[in-house]
Amino acid sequence: MANRKDNFLRLIKKGVYENPGSPYKALLKQAGLNFSDIDHMVRQGGIESTLTALYEEGVYITLDEFKGRHPIKRPGFQLSVHAKDFDNPLLARHYNASTGGSRGAGTRLLVDFDLLEHEACSHALFLMAFDIADRPTGLWRPLPPGVAGMKNALRHIKLGKQVEQWFTQNRNELNLGTWRHFLFTNYVIFASRLWRRPLPIPKYSPLAEALQVARWLAAKKEEGTPAHIDTSASAGVRVCLAAKEHCIDISGTLFRFGGEPFTPAKARVVADTGCQAVCHYSMGEAGHIGIACAAPATLDDVHLLPSKMALIQREKPIGKSGNSIKALIHTTLFPGCPKIMLNVESGDYGEIEERSCGCLLESFGLRQHLHTIRSYEKLTSEGMCFTGSELITLIEDILPTHFGGNPTDYQFVEQEENGLPKVSIVVSPRVGEIDEPKLISMVLETLRSTALEDKLRGGIWEEGHVLRVMRREVYESVASKILPLHILSN
Numbered sequence: 001m002a003n004r005k006d007n008f009l010r011l012i013k014k015g016v017y018e019n020p021g022s023p024y025k026a027l028l029k030q031a032g033l034n035f036s037d038i039d040h041m042v043r044q045g046g047i048e049s050t051l052t053a054l055y056e057e058g059v060y061i062t063l064d065e066f067k068g069r070h071p072i073k074r075p076g077f078q079l080s081v082h083a084k085d086f087d088n089p090l091l092a093r094h095y096n097a098s099t100g101g102s103r104g105a106g107t108r109l110l111v112d113f114d115l116l117e118h119e120a121c122s123h124a125l126f127l128m129a130f131d132i133a134d135r136p137t138g139l140w141r142p143l144p145p146g147v148a149g150m151k152n153a154l155r156h157i158k159l160g161k162q163v164e165q166w167f168t169q170n171r172n173e174l175n176l177g178t179w180r181h182f183l184f185t186n187y188v189i190f191a192s193r194l195w196r197r198p199l200p201i202p203k204y205s206p207l208a209e210a211l212q213v214a215r216w217l218a219a220k221k222e223e224g225t226p227a228h229i230d231t232s233a234s235a236g237v238r239v240c241l242a243a244k245e246h247c248i249d250i251s252g253t254l255f256r257f258g259g260e261p262f263t264p265a266k267a268r269v270v271a272d273t274g275c276q277a278v279c280h281y282s283m284g285e286a287g288h289i290g291i292a293c294a295a296p297a298t299l300d301d302v303h304l305l306p307s308k309m310a311l312i313q314r315e316k317p318i319g320k321s322g323n324s325i326k327a328l329i330h331t332t333l334f335p336g337c338p339k340i341m342l343n344v345e346s347g348d349y350g351e352i353e354e355r356s357c358g359c360l361l362e363s364f365g366l367r368q369h370l371h372t373i374r375s376y377e378k379l380t381s382e383g384m385c386f387t388g389s390e391l392i393t394l395i396e397d398i399l400p401t402h403f404g405g406n407p408t409d410y411q412f413v414e415q416e417e418n419g420l421p422k423v424s425i426v427v428s429p430r431v432g433e434i435d436e437p438k439l440i441s442m443v444l445e446t447l448r449s450t451a452l453e454d455k456l457r458g459g460i461w462e463e464g465h466v467l468r469v470m471r472r473e474v475y476e477s478v479a480s481k482i483l484p485l486h487i488l489s490n
Protein backbone atom coordinates (compact mmCIF):
# COMPACT_ATOMS: atom_id res chain seq x y z
CA MET A 1 0.00 0.00 0.00
CA ALA A 2 2.92 2.29 0.76
CA ASN A 3 4.29 1.69 -2.76
CA ARG A 4 1.08 2.57 -4.58
CA LYS A 5 2.39 5.63 -6.42
CA ASP A 6 5.66 3.98 -7.41
CA ASN A 7 3.87 0.85 -8.60
CA PHE A 8 1.45 2.92 -10.66
CA LEU A 9 4.22 5.00 -12.25
CA ARG A 10 6.29 1.90 -13.00
CA LEU A 11 3.32 0.26 -14.69
CA ILE A 12 2.67 3.38 -16.76
CA LYS A 13 6.33 3.64 -17.73
CA LYS A 14 7.13 -0.02 -18.48
CA GLY A 15 3.68 -1.32 -19.41
CA VAL A 16 2.38 1.68 -21.37
CA TYR A 17 5.05 4.14 -22.58
CA GLU A 18 7.66 1.42 -23.27
CA ASN A 19 5.06 -0.92 -24.81
CA PRO A 20 4.69 0.03 -28.51
CA GLY A 21 1.37 -1.82 -28.97
CA SER A 22 -0.35 -0.30 -25.92
CA PRO A 23 -3.69 1.35 -26.78
CA TYR A 24 -3.19 3.55 -23.69
CA LYS A 25 0.01 4.91 -25.19
CA ALA A 26 -1.94 6.03 -28.26
CA LEU A 27 -4.63 7.67 -26.10
CA LEU A 28 -2.04 9.48 -23.96
CA LYS A 29 -0.25 10.69 -27.06
CA GLN A 30 -3.57 11.91 -28.47
CA ALA A 31 -4.05 13.84 -25.20
CA GLY A 32 -0.55 15.30 -25.56
CA LEU A 33 0.76 13.75 -22.34
CA ASN A 34 4.19 12.23 -21.89
CA PHE A 35 5.50 10.24 -18.94
CA SER A 36 6.97 13.19 -17.08
CA ASP A 37 3.55 14.89 -17.15
CA ILE A 38 1.94 11.84 -15.51
CA ASP A 39 4.78 11.57 -13.01
CA HIS A 40 4.31 15.23 -12.06
CA MET A 41 0.53 14.89 -11.75
CA VAL A 42 0.81 11.81 -9.48
CA ARG A 43 3.46 13.40 -7.23
CA GLN A 44 1.39 16.59 -6.95
CA GLY A 45 -2.18 15.40 -6.61
CA GLY A 46 -2.10 11.63 -6.08
CA ILE A 47 -3.30 8.73 -8.20
CA GLU A 48 -7.06 9.23 -8.11
CA SER A 49 -6.98 12.89 -9.09
CA THR A 50 -4.57 12.05 -11.93
CA LEU A 51 -6.94 9.35 -13.16
CA THR A 52 -9.89 11.74 -13.07
CA ALA A 53 -7.91 14.29 -15.08
CA LEU A 54 -6.85 11.63 -17.59
CA TYR A 55 -10.46 10.51 -17.98
CA GLU A 56 -11.46 14.06 -18.86
CA GLU A 57 -8.76 14.04 -21.55
CA GLY A 58 -10.32 10.95 -23.16
CA VAL A 59 -7.83 8.53 -21.60
CA TYR A 60 -10.25 5.75 -20.67
CA ILE A 61 -11.44 2.47 -22.15
CA THR A 62 -15.04 1.24 -22.34
CA LEU A 63 -15.88 -2.36 -21.62
CA ASP A 64 -16.56 -3.08 -25.31
CA GLU A 65 -13.18 -1.59 -26.24
CA PHE A 66 -11.42 -3.54 -23.50
CA LYS A 67 -12.95 -6.79 -24.75
CA GLY A 68 -11.95 -5.91 -28.31
CA ARG A 69 -15.57 -5.77 -29.51
CA HIS A 70 -15.46 -2.14 -30.69
CA PRO A 71 -12.63 0.11 -31.93
CA ILE A 72 -11.62 3.02 -29.69
CA LYS A 73 -13.35 6.16 -30.97
CA ARG A 74 -12.66 9.64 -29.60
CA PRO A 75 -13.07 12.99 -31.38
CA GLY A 76 -10.54 12.97 -34.23
CA PHE A 77 -9.13 9.61 -33.23
CA GLN A 78 -9.87 5.97 -34.02
CA LEU A 79 -7.94 2.79 -33.19
CA SER A 80 -8.81 -0.88 -33.75
CA VAL A 81 -8.09 -3.01 -30.68
CA HIS A 82 -8.01 -6.66 -29.64
CA ALA A 83 -8.47 -7.88 -26.07
CA LYS A 84 -4.86 -9.11 -26.01
CA ASP A 85 -3.60 -5.54 -26.62
CA PHE A 86 -4.34 -4.93 -22.92
CA ASP A 87 -2.28 -7.91 -21.66
CA ASN A 88 0.33 -6.98 -19.09
CA PRO A 89 3.73 -7.24 -20.87
CA LEU A 90 5.53 -7.35 -17.52
CA LEU A 91 4.34 -10.88 -16.74
CA ALA A 92 6.62 -13.80 -17.38
CA ARG A 93 5.04 -16.82 -15.69
CA HIS A 94 1.48 -17.58 -16.63
CA TYR A 95 -1.17 -20.06 -17.65
CA ASN A 96 -3.66 -19.23 -20.42
CA ALA A 97 -7.26 -20.05 -19.79
CA SER A 98 -10.67 -18.78 -20.71
CA THR A 99 -12.42 -16.35 -18.40
CA GLY A 100 -15.70 -18.09 -19.02
CA GLY A 101 -17.13 -14.68 -19.79
CA SER A 102 -20.88 -14.40 -19.61
CA ARG A 103 -21.26 -13.51 -23.27
CA GLY A 104 -19.37 -13.99 -26.48
CA ALA A 105 -16.18 -15.95 -26.89
CA GLY A 106 -13.98 -16.45 -23.82
CA THR A 107 -11.04 -14.10 -23.52
CA ARG A 108 -7.46 -15.18 -22.87
CA LEU A 109 -6.52 -14.68 -19.28
CA LEU A 110 -3.23 -15.10 -17.49
CA VAL A 111 -2.95 -16.69 -14.07
CA ASP A 112 0.05 -15.21 -12.36
CA PHE A 113 1.79 -16.62 -9.30
CA ASP A 114 2.73 -13.22 -7.84
CA LEU A 115 -0.90 -12.20 -8.08
CA LEU A 116 -2.05 -15.43 -6.40
CA GLU A 117 0.45 -14.85 -3.60
CA HIS A 118 -0.79 -11.27 -3.15
CA GLU A 119 -4.37 -12.56 -3.06
CA ALA A 120 -3.48 -15.32 -0.61
CA CYS A 121 -2.67 -12.43 1.77
CA SER A 122 -6.08 -10.82 1.33
CA HIS A 123 -7.66 -14.28 1.67
CA ALA A 124 -5.82 -14.67 5.00
CA LEU A 125 -7.28 -11.33 6.16
CA PHE A 126 -10.74 -12.57 5.16
CA LEU A 127 -10.32 -15.82 7.15
CA MET A 128 -9.16 -13.85 10.20
CA ALA A 129 -11.88 -11.19 9.96
CA PHE A 130 -14.60 -13.88 9.89
CA ASP A 131 -12.80 -16.17 12.35
CA ILE A 132 -13.09 -19.16 10.01
CA ALA A 133 -9.40 -20.05 9.56
CA ASP A 134 -9.89 -23.42 11.27
CA ARG A 135 -13.24 -24.35 9.74
CA PRO A 136 -13.44 -27.09 7.07
CA THR A 137 -13.32 -25.54 3.61
CA GLY A 138 -15.13 -26.64 0.47
CA LEU A 139 -15.56 -25.42 -3.07
CA TRP A 140 -18.40 -25.82 -5.53
CA ARG A 141 -16.78 -24.33 -8.57
CA PRO A 142 -16.11 -25.48 -12.14
CA LEU A 143 -12.71 -26.87 -13.13
CA PRO A 144 -10.60 -25.04 -15.74
CA PRO A 145 -11.33 -23.44 -18.19
CA GLY A 146 -13.23 -21.80 -15.31
CA VAL A 147 -10.46 -20.23 -13.21
CA ALA A 148 -12.21 -19.08 -10.01
CA GLY A 149 -12.21 -22.54 -8.40
CA MET A 150 -8.57 -23.29 -9.16
CA LYS A 151 -7.42 -19.86 -8.01
CA ASN A 152 -9.45 -20.09 -4.79
CA ALA A 153 -8.03 -23.56 -4.08
CA LEU A 154 -4.44 -22.39 -4.66
CA ARG A 155 -4.85 -19.27 -2.50
CA HIS A 156 -6.15 -21.44 0.32
CA ILE A 157 -3.39 -24.07 0.26
CA LYS A 158 -0.76 -21.33 -0.08
CA LEU A 159 -1.72 -20.44 3.51
CA GLY A 160 -1.02 -24.01 4.62
CA LYS A 161 -4.77 -24.73 4.86
CA GLN A 162 -6.63 -27.70 3.43
CA VAL A 163 -9.45 -27.78 0.91
CA GLU A 164 -11.52 -30.71 2.12
CA GLN A 165 -14.00 -31.05 -0.78
CA TRP A 166 -14.07 -29.69 -4.30
CA PHE A 167 -17.42 -30.18 -5.99
CA THR A 168 -17.37 -29.20 -9.66
CA GLN A 169 -20.11 -28.49 -12.17
CA ASN A 170 -18.04 -29.84 -15.08
CA ARG A 171 -16.34 -33.20 -15.56
CA ASN A 172 -12.60 -33.71 -15.28
CA GLU A 173 -12.28 -35.65 -18.53
CA LEU A 174 -9.94 -35.80 -21.47
CA ASN A 175 -11.37 -34.76 -24.83
CA LEU A 176 -10.24 -32.92 -27.90
CA GLY A 177 -11.56 -29.50 -26.95
CA THR A 178 -10.38 -29.44 -23.35
CA TRP A 179 -7.17 -31.49 -23.22
CA ARG A 180 -5.01 -28.52 -22.17
CA HIS A 181 -7.32 -27.74 -19.26
CA PHE A 182 -7.47 -31.44 -18.32
CA LEU A 183 -3.66 -31.59 -18.21
CA PHE A 184 -3.41 -28.33 -16.30
CA THR A 185 -5.96 -29.44 -13.67
CA ASN A 186 -4.39 -32.84 -13.12
CA TYR A 187 -0.86 -31.45 -13.11
CA VAL A 188 -1.79 -28.94 -10.38
CA ILE A 189 -3.46 -31.64 -8.28
CA PHE A 190 -0.43 -33.92 -8.72
CA ALA A 191 1.99 -31.09 -7.88
CA SER A 192 -0.03 -30.11 -4.79
CA ARG A 193 0.50 -33.65 -3.50
CA LEU A 194 4.18 -33.62 -4.34
CA TRP A 195 4.58 -30.41 -2.33
CA ARG A 196 2.49 -31.78 0.57
CA ARG A 197 -0.37 -29.29 0.18
CA PRO A 198 -2.77 -31.88 -1.26
CA LEU A 199 -5.81 -30.70 -3.22
CA PRO A 200 -8.79 -33.08 -3.18
CA ILE A 201 -9.83 -35.04 -6.27
CA PRO A 202 -12.69 -32.93 -7.70
CA LYS A 203 -16.13 -34.49 -7.36
CA TYR A 204 -18.55 -34.05 -10.27
CA SER A 205 -21.73 -32.34 -9.01
CA PRO A 206 -23.80 -30.60 -11.69
CA LEU A 207 -26.10 -27.76 -10.59
CA ALA A 208 -29.02 -30.19 -10.28
CA GLU A 209 -27.04 -32.13 -7.63
CA ALA A 210 -27.07 -29.39 -5.00
CA LEU A 211 -28.26 -32.02 -2.52
CA GLN A 212 -24.85 -33.72 -2.64
CA VAL A 213 -23.20 -30.46 -1.51
CA ALA A 214 -25.86 -29.91 1.16
CA ARG A 215 -25.20 -33.39 2.57
CA TRP A 216 -21.48 -32.63 2.96
CA LEU A 217 -22.28 -29.34 4.71
CA ALA A 218 -24.70 -31.19 7.01
CA ALA A 219 -22.00 -33.72 7.91
CA LYS A 220 -19.65 -30.87 8.90
CA LYS A 221 -22.41 -29.28 10.99
CA GLU A 222 -23.03 -32.66 12.63
CA GLU A 223 -19.32 -32.90 13.53
CA GLY A 224 -19.61 -29.56 15.32
CA THR A 225 -17.59 -27.43 12.88
CA PRO A 226 -19.86 -25.97 10.18
CA ALA A 227 -17.98 -25.45 6.91
CA HIS A 228 -16.94 -22.44 4.88
CA ILE A 229 -17.80 -22.98 1.22
CA ASP A 230 -16.89 -20.94 -1.84
CA THR A 231 -19.39 -20.97 -4.70
CA SER A 232 -21.48 -18.73 -6.95
CA ALA A 233 -24.54 -17.05 -5.41
CA SER A 234 -27.09 -18.99 -7.45
CA ALA A 235 -25.36 -22.32 -6.75
CA GLY A 236 -25.33 -21.48 -3.03
CA VAL A 237 -29.04 -20.67 -3.13
CA ARG A 238 -29.65 -24.08 -4.74
CA VAL A 239 -27.76 -25.77 -1.89
CA CYS A 240 -29.93 -23.96 0.68
CA LEU A 241 -33.14 -24.86 -1.19
CA ALA A 242 -32.07 -28.52 -1.41
CA ALA A 243 -31.26 -28.56 2.32
CA LYS A 244 -34.65 -27.07 3.16
CA GLU A 245 -36.54 -29.40 0.84
CA HIS A 246 -34.92 -32.48 2.39
CA CYS A 247 -34.97 -31.14 5.98
CA ILE A 248 -31.16 -31.27 6.25
CA ASP A 249 -29.49 -29.06 8.87
CA ILE A 250 -26.63 -27.03 7.39
CA SER A 251 -26.99 -24.10 9.83
CA GLY A 252 -23.82 -22.24 10.74
CA THR A 253 -22.34 -22.68 7.25
CA LEU A 254 -20.58 -19.62 5.84
CA PHE A 255 -21.08 -19.22 2.10
CA ARG A 256 -18.57 -17.08 0.24
CA PHE A 257 -20.21 -16.03 -3.00
CA GLY A 258 -18.65 -14.56 -6.10
CA GLY A 259 -19.52 -14.03 -9.73
CA GLU A 260 -23.07 -12.72 -9.50
CA PRO A 261 -24.87 -9.92 -7.68
CA PHE A 262 -25.71 -10.95 -4.10
CA THR A 263 -29.24 -9.73 -3.67
CA PRO A 264 -31.81 -9.52 -0.84
CA ALA A 265 -33.88 -12.35 -2.34
CA LYS A 266 -30.87 -14.68 -2.36
CA ALA A 267 -29.92 -13.58 1.16
CA ARG A 268 -33.42 -14.48 2.42
CA VAL A 269 -33.08 -18.04 1.12
CA VAL A 270 -29.68 -18.39 2.84
CA ALA A 271 -30.93 -16.91 6.12
CA ASP A 272 -33.89 -19.34 6.07
CA THR A 273 -31.44 -22.22 6.55
CA GLY A 274 -29.60 -20.53 9.44
CA CYS A 275 -26.54 -19.86 7.28
CA GLN A 276 -24.55 -16.74 6.52
CA ALA A 277 -23.35 -15.58 3.11
CA VAL A 278 -20.81 -12.93 2.16
CA CYS A 279 -19.22 -11.95 -1.12
CA HIS A 280 -16.02 -10.45 -2.40
CA TYR A 281 -15.85 -8.25 -5.48
CA SER A 282 -13.57 -9.52 -8.23
CA MET A 283 -13.16 -9.67 -11.97
CA GLY A 284 -11.45 -12.19 -14.20
CA GLU A 285 -8.97 -9.65 -15.56
CA ALA A 286 -7.69 -8.51 -12.16
CA GLY A 287 -8.73 -11.01 -9.48
CA HIS A 288 -10.01 -9.73 -6.12
CA ILE A 289 -10.83 -6.04 -5.98
CA GLY A 290 -12.71 -5.99 -2.68
CA ILE A 291 -12.88 -8.31 0.36
CA ALA A 292 -16.14 -8.92 2.28
CA CYS A 293 -16.58 -6.67 5.32
CA ALA A 294 -17.26 -8.51 8.58
CA ALA A 295 -19.52 -5.69 9.81
CA PRO A 296 -21.32 -4.92 6.55
CA ALA A 297 -23.70 -2.00 5.99
CA THR A 298 -25.27 -3.75 3.00
CA LEU A 299 -25.26 -7.34 1.72
CA ASP A 300 -22.40 -6.81 -0.70
CA ASP A 301 -20.29 -4.41 1.40
CA VAL A 302 -16.58 -4.97 0.62
CA HIS A 303 -13.29 -3.35 1.62
CA LEU A 304 -11.40 -2.17 -1.45
CA LEU A 305 -7.79 -3.32 -1.80
CA PRO A 306 -5.82 -0.11 -2.42
CA SER A 307 -2.61 -1.99 -3.17
CA LYS A 308 -4.26 -3.79 -6.09
CA MET A 309 -6.35 -1.18 -7.79
CA ALA A 310 -7.45 2.45 -7.89
CA LEU A 311 -11.13 3.13 -8.52
CA ILE A 312 -12.75 6.35 -9.61
CA GLN A 313 -16.41 6.96 -10.48
CA ARG A 314 -17.92 8.84 -13.40
CA GLU A 315 -21.56 9.70 -14.00
CA LYS A 316 -22.67 7.69 -17.01
CA PRO A 317 -25.99 8.30 -18.73
CA ILE A 318 -28.06 5.17 -19.35
CA GLY A 319 -30.47 5.37 -22.25
CA LYS A 320 -32.06 8.63 -23.31
CA SER A 321 -34.22 9.39 -20.29
CA GLY A 322 -31.58 11.40 -18.44
CA ASN A 323 -30.99 8.69 -15.84
CA SER A 324 -27.39 8.08 -14.97
CA ILE A 325 -25.37 5.77 -12.74
CA LYS A 326 -22.01 6.07 -11.00
CA ALA A 327 -19.89 3.84 -13.26
CA LEU A 328 -16.83 2.23 -11.69
CA ILE A 329 -13.58 2.97 -13.54
CA HIS A 330 -10.68 0.64 -12.76
CA THR A 331 -6.90 1.09 -12.82
CA THR A 332 -4.53 -1.72 -11.88
CA LEU A 333 -1.60 -0.86 -9.58
CA PHE A 334 -0.22 -4.27 -8.67
CA PRO A 335 2.39 -5.35 -11.27
CA GLY A 336 1.18 -8.98 -11.26
CA CYS A 337 -2.29 -8.26 -12.68
CA PRO A 338 -2.80 -10.14 -15.98
CA LYS A 339 -4.19 -7.07 -17.74
CA ILE A 340 -3.09 -3.48 -17.55
CA MET A 341 -6.15 -1.39 -16.82
CA LEU A 342 -5.95 2.38 -17.04
CA ASN A 343 -9.38 3.91 -16.47
CA VAL A 344 -11.26 0.87 -17.73
CA GLU A 345 -15.05 0.73 -17.36
CA SER A 346 -16.13 -2.62 -15.95
CA GLY A 347 -19.82 -2.41 -16.78
CA ASP A 348 -20.48 -2.18 -13.02
CA TYR A 349 -21.63 0.63 -10.82
CA GLY A 350 -21.89 1.02 -7.06
CA GLU A 351 -21.34 3.22 -4.02
CA ILE A 352 -17.82 3.99 -2.79
CA GLU A 353 -17.56 5.39 0.72
CA GLU A 354 -15.13 5.77 3.56
CA ARG A 355 -16.69 4.35 6.70
CA SER A 356 -15.52 3.10 10.07
CA CYS A 357 -16.99 -0.41 10.33
CA GLY A 358 -14.88 -1.63 13.23
CA CYS A 359 -14.05 -4.97 11.59
CA LEU A 360 -10.54 -6.41 11.51
CA LEU A 361 -9.95 -5.37 7.89
CA GLU A 362 -10.23 -1.71 8.85
CA SER A 363 -7.40 -2.13 11.36
CA PHE A 364 -5.17 -3.18 8.45
CA GLY A 365 -5.78 0.19 6.83
CA LEU A 366 -8.51 -0.91 4.40
CA ARG A 367 -10.82 2.04 4.98
CA GLN A 368 -12.58 2.40 1.66
CA HIS A 369 -15.81 0.46 1.15
CA LEU A 370 -17.72 -0.40 -2.01
CA HIS A 371 -21.31 -1.67 -1.90
CA THR A 372 -24.57 -2.04 -3.83
CA ILE A 373 -22.60 -3.25 -6.81
CA ARG A 374 -24.66 -3.88 -9.95
CA SER A 375 -24.09 -4.30 -13.63
CA TYR A 376 -25.38 -1.87 -16.21
CA GLU A 377 -24.71 -4.24 -19.08
CA LYS A 378 -27.73 -3.70 -21.18
CA LEU A 379 -30.64 -5.64 -22.49
CA THR A 380 -30.85 -3.83 -25.80
CA SER A 381 -33.41 -5.74 -27.86
CA GLU A 382 -35.26 -3.47 -30.26
CA GLY A 383 -33.50 -0.43 -28.87
CA MET A 384 -34.75 -0.99 -25.35
CA CYS A 385 -32.35 -0.50 -22.52
CA PHE A 386 -32.64 -1.83 -18.98
CA THR A 387 -30.08 -1.98 -16.26
CA GLY A 388 -29.25 -5.24 -14.55
CA SER A 389 -30.88 -4.17 -11.29
CA GLU A 390 -34.29 -3.67 -12.92
CA LEU A 391 -34.20 -7.16 -14.38
CA ILE A 392 -33.08 -8.57 -11.04
CA THR A 393 -36.06 -7.03 -9.24
CA LEU A 394 -38.42 -8.62 -11.75
CA ILE A 395 -36.80 -12.03 -11.64
CA GLU A 396 -36.10 -12.27 -7.96
CA ASP A 397 -39.02 -10.46 -6.37
CA ILE A 398 -41.94 -9.64 -8.62
CA LEU A 399 -42.30 -12.86 -10.61
CA PRO A 400 -41.76 -15.31 -7.70
CA THR A 401 -44.23 -13.30 -5.59
CA HIS A 402 -46.96 -13.42 -8.23
CA PHE A 403 -46.36 -16.75 -9.93
CA GLY A 404 -44.58 -18.85 -7.29
CA GLY A 405 -41.18 -20.52 -7.34
CA ASN A 406 -37.82 -19.15 -6.22
CA PRO A 407 -35.46 -16.38 -7.39
CA THR A 408 -33.41 -18.94 -9.33
CA ASP A 409 -36.42 -20.14 -11.35
CA TYR A 410 -36.62 -17.14 -13.72
CA GLN A 411 -34.27 -15.61 -16.26
CA PHE A 412 -34.28 -13.28 -19.27
CA VAL A 413 -32.78 -14.83 -22.38
CA GLU A 414 -31.94 -12.82 -25.46
CA GLN A 415 -31.32 -14.44 -28.82
CA GLU A 416 -31.61 -13.61 -32.50
CA GLU A 417 -34.05 -15.31 -34.81
CA ASN A 418 -33.81 -14.51 -38.50
CA GLY A 419 -31.81 -11.48 -37.50
CA LEU A 420 -34.48 -10.19 -35.14
CA PRO A 421 -33.88 -10.06 -31.42
CA LYS A 422 -36.23 -12.10 -29.30
CA VAL A 423 -36.39 -11.97 -25.55
CA SER A 424 -37.69 -14.92 -23.60
CA ILE A 425 -38.54 -15.19 -19.96
CA VAL A 426 -37.38 -18.61 -18.95
CA VAL A 427 -39.57 -20.15 -16.26
CA SER A 428 -38.35 -23.36 -14.67
CA PRO A 429 -40.77 -26.31 -14.97
CA ARG A 430 -40.61 -26.51 -11.15
CA VAL A 431 -42.87 -23.45 -10.93
CA GLY A 432 -45.85 -25.46 -12.26
CA GLU A 433 -48.80 -24.10 -14.27
CA ILE A 434 -48.70 -20.37 -14.95
CA ASP A 435 -50.84 -17.89 -16.82
CA GLU A 436 -48.34 -16.97 -19.57
CA PRO A 437 -50.15 -13.95 -21.09
CA LYS A 438 -50.57 -12.55 -17.58
CA LEU A 439 -46.86 -13.03 -16.87
CA ILE A 440 -45.89 -11.25 -20.10
CA SER A 441 -48.19 -8.33 -19.44
CA MET A 442 -46.85 -8.02 -15.90
CA VAL A 443 -43.27 -7.93 -17.17
CA LEU A 444 -44.12 -5.33 -19.82
CA GLU A 445 -46.01 -3.24 -17.31
CA THR A 446 -43.11 -3.32 -14.83
CA LEU A 447 -40.51 -2.52 -17.46
CA ARG A 448 -42.69 0.28 -18.82
CA SER A 449 -42.86 1.89 -15.40
CA THR A 450 -39.08 1.74 -15.01
CA ALA A 451 -38.02 2.00 -18.63
CA LEU A 452 -34.94 4.05 -19.27
CA GLU A 453 -35.74 4.47 -22.94
CA ASP A 454 -38.72 6.50 -24.02
CA LYS A 455 -39.39 4.27 -26.98
CA LEU A 456 -40.72 1.52 -24.81
CA ARG A 457 -43.65 3.71 -23.88
CA GLY A 458 -44.76 3.31 -27.49
CA GLY A 459 -45.05 -0.38 -26.76
CA ILE A 460 -42.52 -1.50 -29.34
CA TRP A 461 -41.98 -4.76 -27.55
CA GLU A 462 -45.70 -5.49 -27.60
CA GLU A 463 -46.05 -4.65 -31.29
CA GLY A 464 -43.01 -6.68 -32.22
CA HIS A 465 -44.07 -9.66 -30.10
CA VAL A 466 -40.51 -9.57 -28.81
CA LEU A 467 -41.32 -11.10 -25.47
CA ARG A 468 -42.38 -14.70 -24.89
CA VAL A 469 -42.28 -17.37 -22.20
CA MET A 470 -40.02 -20.39 -22.43
CA ARG A 471 -40.55 -23.34 -20.08
CA ARG A 472 -37.20 -24.96 -19.33
CA GLU A 473 -34.41 -24.90 -16.77
CA VAL A 474 -32.50 -21.61 -16.67
CA TYR A 475 -29.33 -21.39 -18.74
CA GLU A 476 -25.87 -21.52 -17.20
CA SER A 477 -22.99 -19.49 -18.59
CA VAL A 478 -19.57 -21.05 -19.26
CA ALA A 479 -18.47 -20.42 -15.69
CA SER A 480 -21.66 -22.05 -14.34
CA LYS A 481 -23.02 -18.69 -13.35
CA ILE A 482 -26.72 -18.04 -13.65
CA LEU A 483 -27.21 -14.48 -14.70
CA PRO A 484 -30.51 -12.60 -14.75
CA LEU A 485 -29.87 -11.92 -18.42
CA HIS A 486 -28.46 -14.69 -20.62
CA ILE A 487 -27.39 -14.07 -24.22
CA LEU A 488 -27.65 -17.08 -26.55
CA SER A 489 -25.17 -16.83 -29.38
CA ASN A 490 -26.28 -18.29 -32.69
Ligand SMILES: [Zn+2]
Nearest residue numbers: 293294357359
Ligand atom coordinates in the same frame (compact mmCIF):
# COMPACT_ATOMS: atom_id res chain seq x y z
ZN1 LIG B 1 -15.32 -4.01 7.68
